[in-house]
Amino acid sequence: MRLALDAASTALGRTAPNPAVGCVLLDSHGQLVSVGYHARAGTAHAEVHALAQAGGRAAGGTAVVTLEPCNHTGRTGPCTEALLAAGIRRVVYGTVDPNPIVAGRGLARLREAGVEIVGPTLPDECERLIMGFRTWVLTRRPRVTVKLAASLDGRIATASGESQWITGPAARADVHGFRDCHDAILVGAETVRRDDPSLTARLEAPRDDHQPRRLVVTTRPRSLAASLRLFGPTLAAGTTVAAPAGSDASHLSAGGATIWALPADERGVSLEALLDRAGADGLTSLWVEGGGRLVASLLARRLVDAVVWYVAPRFIGGDGLPALGPLALSVLADSPRLVRVRVTPLGDDLRIDGDVDYMGSGYSTPTSPKTQE
Numbered sequence: 294m295r296l297a298l299d300a301a302s303t304a305l306g307r308t309a310p311n312p313a314v315g316c317v318l319l320d321s322h323g324q325l326v327s328v329g330y331h332a333r334a335g336t337a338h339a340e341v342h343a344l345a346q347a348g349g350r351a352a353g354g355t356a357v358v359t360l361e362p363c364n365h366t367g368r369t370g371p372c373t374e375a376l377l378a379a380g381i382r383r384v385v386y387g388t389v390d391p392n393p394i395v396a397g398r399g400l401a402r403l404r405e406a407g408v409e410i411v412g413p414t415l416p417d418e419c420e421r422l423i424m425g426f427r428t429w430v431l432t433r434r435p436r437v438t439v440k441l442a443a444s445l446d447g448r449i450a451t452a453s454g455e456s457q458w459i460t461g462p463a464a465r466a467d468v469h470g471f472r473d474c475h476d477a478i479l480v481g482a483e484t485v486r487r488d489d490p491s492l493t494a495r496l497e498a499p500r501d502d503h504q505p506r507r508l509v510v511t512t513r514p515r516s517l518a519a520s521l522r523l524f525g526p527t528l529a530a531g532t533t534v535a536a537p538a539g540s541d542a543s544h545l546s547a548g549g550a551t552i553w554a555l556p557a558d559e560r561g562v563s564l565e566a567l568l569d570r571a572g573a574d575g576l577t578s579l580w581v582e583g584g585g586r587l588v589a590s591l592l593a594r595r596l597v598d599a600v601v602w603y604v605a606p607r608f609i610g611g612d613g614l615p616a617l618g619p620l621a622l623s624v625l626a627d628s629p630r631l632v633r634v635r636v637t638p639l640g641d642d643l644r645i646d647g648d649v650d651y652m653g654s655g656y657s658t659p660t661s662p663k664t665q666e
């Protein structure tokens with residue numbers, strides 16, 4: 294299963310709206326035959342990829358899959374039938390497919406056909422691979438993870454707006470790893486105006502030339518200069534500006550950027566509408582890199598699923614920019630908090646990450662099932 298997990302990770306962040314899945318085939322003597330993974334939506338599923346390499350050698354053998362094999366026909370045929378046709382006698386699985394049109398039916402089909410089913414094996418690791426997919430398939434919105442880098446006194450920039458760099462090289466490299474695994478990166482317009490970021494994943498050893506999409510939310514697209522990096526010739530095609538319907542963003546679309554004209558609410562663009570639109574575009578995971586006002590708006594709307602928070606051992610002072618904009622809380626019991634918290638030292642900095650718990654707000658895991666195409 295660890296080999297299957299590694300194979301699946303190869304394509305993490307590249308399979309949307311499908312999950313990253315890995316498959317290892319063993320022959321009837323338990324010898325390794327092949328390793329497959331799902332590379333992109335519309336291409337072979339992991340099982341079929343592994344079977345294609347096996348060339349019949351897996352007959353009577355075992356398939357080890359990070360995710361329950363599908364039993365429906367989407368853009369490709371059902372993996373259950375491909376495994377049966379190849380003569381697989383045992384399936385070891387990592388986690389059940391959250392897609393309501395699979396949800397145990399793939400395993401049931403295999404069991405009915407006489408295949409031995411073993412699992413769940415390493416379910417937590419296998420589940421981590423499909424977190425974005427789980428959220429998307431149940432809500433048709435991406436899983437939202439917020440990243441901020443703050444000083445010990447909770448500031449994300451100096452009074453003059455300087456924020457590069459609060460953390461050290463290890464924490465910054467960590468951020469690039471997260472960017473690489475997400476379908477898209479979202480930022481508020483003030484971060485773009487002040488920092489002129491490129492929001493690309495820059496890894497020491499890149500897996501490929503894939504880059505996440507880049508989203509900017511603004512009420513005033515005219516305030517975003519076409520000369521900013523995100524709108525330059527190399528990045529514009531992967532950049533989307535989310536703005537209220539009716540606003541003029543022609544100078545950005547002329548350079549190749551995509552414009553989403555979205556319904557407005559009292560905060561500007563409806564952030565729920567933004568997530569619905571991202572989901573409709575097949576984005577299953579969104580990595581939000583600030584700034585503090587956008588993050589506070591998302592938290593206040595209970596739209597953040599997880600947080601990755603870097604703390605640097607320095608002080609910026611009360612005149613610096615607070616990590617979060619107002620949340621309008623009066624009682625502590627209402628404050629969102631992290632659960633399943635992990636603390637990881639990175640050089641002199643700390644990474645604190647966890648899932649957001651909105652304290653009995655009713656929100657915890659996605660529950661409104663809609664079927665996948």
Ligand SMILES: NC(=O)c1ccc[n+]([C@@H]2O[C@H](COP(=O)([O-])OP(=O)(O)OC[C@H]3O[C@@H](n4cnc5c(N)ncnc54)[C@H](OP(=O)(O)O)[C@@H]3O)[C@@H](O)[C@H]2O)c1
Nearest residue numbers: 442449456481482483484511512561562583584585586587
């Ligand atoms: N240390 C870190 O991790 C980190 C990360 C990011 C940024 N920063 C720093 O933070 C500063 C910027 O942060 P900030 O809190 O001032 O601003 P921000 O959150 O980056 O941007 C706020 C702007 O985003 C747009 N926006 C937010 N919600 C919106 C909505 N619902 N609809 C439409 N537009 C919306 C608005 O743009 P318009 O005004 O165009 O309408 C708003 O003025 C910079 O100095 C940057 O360097 C630090």
